[in-house]
Every structure is written in C-alpha cells, then in structure tokens.
Amino acid sequence: MALFNSSNPHYQFNKRTLKYERVNYSWWHHFKRVLSVLLLSLLFGAGFFLLFTYTLQSPEEKKLAAENEAISAQYELLSRQLDEALGVLQNIRERDDNFYRVMLEADSIPSSLRTGNYDATARYAQWEDLRTTQIVRSTTQKMDILERMLYVQSNSFDELVDLSKKSEQRLNHIPAIMPVLNKDLKRTASGYGRRVDPIYKTVRFHHGMDFSAPTGTEIFVTGDGVIQSIGWKQGYGNCIFVDHGYGYVTVYGHISKFTKGLKKGSKVVRGDVIAYVGSTGKSTGPHLHYEVRYKGTPQNPQNYYYLDLSPAEYDQMVLLSANNAKTFD
Ligand SMILES: [Zn+2]
Structure with a gap:
C-alpha cells in the first residue's frame, strides 16, 4: 500500500464531525485510475495511427503506387500493340481463307478453330482481386488469341506449301502444249x-x-x-x-x-x-x-x-x- 498513499495524502470533509479527515484509498482505486489513463492514451494512439495511415503515404507506399501507375501505362501500351498485331494477322487470315486456300482447293478453317474460345473466366480468375484486373485480363486474353491465331496460321501455310508443291508436280504432268510446232x-x-x-x-x-x-x-x-x-x-x-x-x-x-x-x-x-x-x-x-x-x-x-x-x-x-x-x- 505504501506505493499509492505516502507522499500525497488525500483529505475529505466529514459533514457529521465537521472535520477534514484523511482518507486512504484502496489499491484497487489507484489501479483503476492508472488503467483508464493507459486506455485513453491507447485510444488516442490508435486514432492517430489510422488517421495517418489513410491520409498520408509512407515513402515505400509512394514508390509502390508510382510503380503500379507505370505498369498500368505499360499494359495499356501493350494492349494497343496487340490490337495492331491482331489486325495484321486478321488481314493475313482473310487472304489465307479467301485466296490461297481457295486457289489450292483446301477447306477453309473454321473461325472457332482459328481464334479459339478465350472467354472462359476461370482462366483469368487469378487476377480478379487486382485493382487493374480489367487491363491485365484483356491484355492476356489478346495475347492468347494472337498466339492461337499465329499457330493455326503457320499450320495453314505449311499445308498450302505442301499442296502447291503437289499441284506444281501435277501441272507438269497434265498435257498442256501442242505436240508439234504450230x-x-x-x-x-x-x-x-x-x-x-x-x-x-x-x-x-x-x-x-x-x-x-x-x-x-x-x-x-x-x-x-x-x-x-x-x-x-x-x-x-x-x-x-x-x-x-x-x-x-x-x-x-x-x-x-x-x-x-x-x-x-x-x-x-x-x-x-x-x-x-x-x-x-x-x-x-x-x-x-x-x-x-x-x-x-x-x-x-x-x-x-x-x-x-x-x-x-x-x-x-x-x-x-x-x-x-x-x-x-
Ligand atoms: Zn486423226
């Protein structure tokens, strides 16, 4: 008890005896007072912490945010380049289907086979929780389609090279000139x-x-x-x-x-x-x-x-x- 009362004694007026009397608080009373001060400071501390966290950024956070911005911009750029590449490939595809394959009597390749089906969401679900989901997802999807189209296109050209070699041989064999000078x-x-x-x-x-x-x-x-x-x-x-x-x-x-x-x-x-x-x-x-x-x-x-x-x-x-x-x- 010596810890709480010795140096700073408390007095209280007693209405019955009309005298000031010295009171001795219990250790529990002191403990509660200390605890409330501690709790109050803790609350203030937490409040300030949250305030600063949500309004101000640490240098590390600032760096990350800038990086994020740069990556997003880079994605936009990639996405546009992919659009251009897909456009070029689309052009080649049309010539392939409407000219080369027709000329060499090859069946045309169905559209579904050429571009594949990349609408399924499961494949891109891993980016769902990113703030930049949309751009990451669409860029990845375009890349998938591009890869697929290139693969099918190169197969198509291999097939056509084969066909044209065969038809060249065939053309050499089919009678095509007059048998005497005329x-x-x-x-x-x-x-x-x-x-x-x-x-x-x-x-x-x-x-x-x-x-x-x-x-x-x-x-x-x-x-x-x-x-x-x-x-x-x-x-x-x-x-x-x-x-x-x-x-x-x-x-x-x-x-x-x-x-x-x-x-x-x-x-x-x-x-x-x-x-x-x-x-x-x-x-x-x-x-x-x-x-x-x-x-x-x-x-x-x-x-x-x-x-x-x-x-x-x-x-x-x-x-x-x-x-x-x-x-x-
Ligand atoms: Zn004759």
Whole structure:
C-alpha cells in the first residue's frame, strides 16, 4: 500500500464531525485510475495511427503506387500493340481463307478453330482481386488469341506449301502444249468430233486432233510422264502412248520414226522430242494424230494447249479445227 498513499495524502470533509479527515484509498482505486489513463492514451494512439495511415503515404507506399501507375501505362501500351498485331494477322487470315486456300482447293478453317474460345473466366480468375484486373485480363486474353491465331496460321501455310508443291508436280504432268510446232496455227488440220472418214467417206467420231506437217517434223511429248507403249498398232500405225499419271494418257499416231533409245517405261519430260511425223497406218497423208485421254475417256485436245495458246489463238484454233471437216485420221 505504501506505493499509492505516502507522499500525497488525500483529505475529505466529514459533514457529521465537521472535520477534514484523511482518507486512504484502496489499491484497487489507484489501479483503476492508472488503467483508464493507459486506455485513453491507447485510444488516442490508435486514432492517430489510422488517421495517418489513410491520409498520408509512407515513402515505400509512394514508390509502390508510382510503380503500379507505370505498369498500368505499360499494359495499356501493350494492349494497343496487340490490337495492331491482331489486325495484321486478321488481314493475313482473310487472304489465307479467301485466296490461297481457295486457289489450292483446301477447306477453309473454321473461325472457332482459328481464334479459339478465350472467354472462359476461370482462366483469368487469378487476377480478379487486382485493382487493374480489367487491363491485365484483356491484355492476356489478346495475347492468347494472337498466339492461337499465329499457330493455326503457320499450320495453314505449311499445308498450302505442301499442296502447291503437289499441284506444281501435277501441272507438269497434265498435257498442256501442242505436240508439234504450230506457229500461226497453220498445221491445225482437224479437230475432235464428228468428221467424215477420209477413207470410208462416212461420218465418224474423231477422238483426237490432226496436225498436218511434213514427214520428219518433230513430235513433242505434251506433259511429263512415262512411255506406256511404243510400236505398231492397228489404225494408228507407228504410235506412242504416254502415261502422265493423275489419270491422263496421250496418244501420238502415224509416226514415221521413233526417237532413238526410247522404249516402254522411259521417262519423258514435257517438250522432249519422242518421234517424227509420218503417214503410217490408216492415213491419207503425213500428219500427227494426237489424243488426250482422261481416265480412259477421250478428251477434246484443244482444251489442253493452255501453255501454248493465248485466248485469241485458242478461239482461232477452235474455229480452224471445226471448219476443217476432212480428217487425215
Ligand atoms: Zn486423226
């Protein structure tokens, strides 16, 4: 008790005895007073702490806020750059779908496959609690779409490169030139269709095209291929059948002489001289009888000179071969 009362004694007026009397407070009374002072200061302290925390920033906080600002600005910039990249890719995609893939007869790629589905929220949920959620989320989403589109696009181009290599090979094999030199088209004798037979004088179907030319004129193979047969055949005289693959076969008839060394199975390249014009077999004069067959069916050869003829020359040839009713067979 000595701790609380000795140096500063308290007095109280007693109305009954009309005297001041010295009182001794209990330790509990003193303890309560100390406690209330402590509590009050604690409250003040907490109040000031909260006030400063919410109104003023520490240097560390200021630094973080500035960083945050810079990162947000950077995100905005990235987002805009991504928009530009997506625009460029969109352009490539349109050309891919509407031009390249159409040209090479490839199926178009569905839009859902190209851009994927990145609307699902679960993927971006990890940023939900950030104050900058929106910009972080949309930038990440754009990046995802860009990546996806690039992946699909590069696959598409790989496929097209493959296709174009194949079609280049195919184009080299399909008959596409005239089998003899035919400047001015003067050698065009008779076309495909109903013609009067030169020997029997009856109307028969002519399955090829005749080119009148002096004996010994060079005959060119009209597409890459392999010699299917070489020798004498009833009606055709000395003739060559060339297998071009892809369903195409060409026939060269009434030949006077074959190119030396050429035999069944020999590989030939478009433009190679394979033989020389003659009048062997059922023929009324030196000429080349030329046929194009696709999957066994004779085709009109005039549709297979597209490397040689301009559209105007083509028209002229159609006219010439239709008007020359007489065939050499
Ligand atoms: Zn003929």
